[in-house]
Amino acid sequence: MTDTPPLKDTLQPGVFSYLFEIDMKESDLSQFYEQVNSICRYVADEESVKGLVLNDRHVEDDGVDALDVISKISARSTKRVIVNVSGKGVTAEGLDERLLKLTEAGIHDIVAVTGDLHEGAVSYVDSVDILRKATAEGAQFFAGAGINPFKYTVNDSYGQYLKMIRKVNAGAEFIVTQIGWDMKKLQELLLFCKMRDINVPVIARLALISQEDGQALSELSLHPGVSVSRAFASQIQREMTNPQQFMATQLRRLSLQIVGCSLLGYNGVQICGLKSAEEMKTVLDTAREMMSEFRSFAEWVQEWQEFHHEVEMCSPPYTFYMFKNLLNFKTILDWEEDFIPTEANFQGTSFSQRMKYNISSMINLEKRDGFGSSMLRHLLSGHAEETDYDLRQSQYVSLHQCPKSLYHGPCGGSRINGDCENGSVPCVHNERISMAAELNELDRLENPNE
Numbered sequence: 001m002t003d004t005p006p007l008k009d010t011l012q013p014g015v016f017s018y019l020f021e022i023d024m025k026e027s028d029l030s031q032f033y034e035q036v037n038s039i040c041r042y043v044a045d046e047e048s049v050k051g052l053v054l055n056d057r058h059v060e061d062d063g064v065d066a067l068d069v070i071s072k073i074s075a076r077s078t079k080r081v082i083v084n085v086s087g088k089g090v091t092a093e094g095l096d097e098r099l100l101k102l103t104e105a106g107i108h109d110i111v112a113v114t115g116d117l118h119e120g121a122v123s124y125v126d127s128v129d130i131l132r133k134a135t136a137e138g139a140q141f142f143a144g145a146g147i148n149p150f151k152y153t154v155n156d157s158y159g160q161y162l163k164m165i166r167k168v169n170a171g172a173e174f175i176v177t178q179i180g181w182d183m184k185k186l187q188e189l190l191l192f193c194k195m196r197d198i199n200v201p202v203i204a205r206l207a208l209i210s211q212e213d214g215q216a217l218s219e220l221s222l223h224p225g226v227s228v229s230r231a232f233a234s235q236i237q238r239e240m241t242n243p244q245q246f247m248a249t250q251l252r253r254l255s256l257q258i259v260g261c262s263l264l265g266y267n268g269v270q271i272c273g274l275k276s277a278e279e280m281k282t283v284l285d286t287a288r289e290m291m292s293e294f295r296s297f298a299e300w301v302q303e304w305q306e307f308h309h310e311v312e313m314c315s316p317p318y319t320f321y322m323f324k325n326l327l328n329f330k331t332i333l334d335w336e337e338d339f340i341p342t343e344a345n346f347q348g349t350s351f352s353q354r355m356k357y358n359i360s361s362m363i364n365l366e367k368r369d370g371f372g373s374s375m376l377r378h379l380l381s382g383h384a385e386e387t388d389y390d391l392r393q394s395q396y397v398s399l400h401q402c403p404k405s406l407y408h409g410p411c412g413g414s415r416i417n418g419d420c421e422n423g424s425v426p427c428v429h430n431e432r433i434s435m436a437a438e439l440n441e442l443d444r445l446e447n448p449n450e
Helices: 030-045 066-076 092-104 127-134 154-169 183-195 213-216 230-240 244-264 278-292 295-308 352-361 373-379 428-438 440-448
Strands: 017-023 048-054 078-085 107-112 142-147 174-177 202-207 220-222 269-272
Touching: 017 154, 017 174, 017 202, 030 048, 030 066, 030 183, 030 278, 048 066, 066 078, 078 092, 078 183, 092 127, 107 127, 127 142, 142 154, 154 174, 154 428, 154 440, 174 183, 183 202, 183 244, 213 220, 213 230, 230 244, 230 278, 244 278, 244 295, 352 373, 428 440
Parallel strands: 017 048, 017 269, 048 078, 078 107, 107 142, 142 174, 174 202, 202 269
Antiparallel strands: none
């Protein structure tokens, strides 16, 4: 493996780092290396690039397995390799084996992710549990965690932030965002971290928009769990009508977003969607030029808004932001004076939900066994299966209703209205958050031991 400085040492205040995510969808190794060789040669001489990111792969996925290419990519690029370790389709034992193999391959930098919903995946390991294993005594990982700040209802937003705190409490030493273009949400995340004294490096994951994204735009979503406004989608679709200018426009948008993240105070960016060394060089060179052009954050905001014709990035009625005045101030100000927290009106609980909770609490549903207990659990908590956790700790909402059986909080895949990413029912974690808010127990959702 490379002797470059550990990722932990590069993510320091005042240093803006670049990470590049390599496309792992090519299943043929020889073709894969043909694609990435020029990228490796380019980043080897680029000091600002601190590492290359590889996504995990499982049986039901196409593409290259990170374990098969780690050593060559590290040697050819002279950069550290970071692996997104996914809990999709694995068991706890399978995760142990995966982490062991990564250690044997010389990988010490990982990001724990639960993984998207996949019909062939019969089990999931929650990212919180991945973090616990990766940061347990004797483990050798510098582990990060993901967050999707691009949520526009109160329950969805708090679900992401409460789980982020739980991840940090479980051992996460840095945070990586989901891909998105709403700079207010990227600023919101940093302000929330400041408000809650979460002092870990934060990296913004950014992407180049491609012509292939056109179909997703019709559904107002470019990436799982990230919605875009109709106005923004329409602008991208108009840009697609001019193929000669389309790529140049997208490269400029990406470069502008990189500069915005730097000015906001992010520790770095993780860029995906770039398929050649030429595209990487264009983005880095353009971003550097822009950084010297803007004399203030306000100047950058003006350019960003003019570039997008001042379109809103959220779609009514889903317009919740945790703070007022976002993007209206330069960032080196006391948030208590200028960034006013927005009142959080959580989705209310129904009479039925409150009644079921009260009955469950009164009869100690979590301790019930014997004849009829399964029926009681199904009637009162939503699922008949016995749990490996105390139902009282989940506000008597059975989290086995989640298609991934996630206990520690929601994934980032929910739809704009708060429905589960499978599109059939509301996210069960939103129901839990509503009940926890009513009981004044939201702080319990931050503790990975609860």
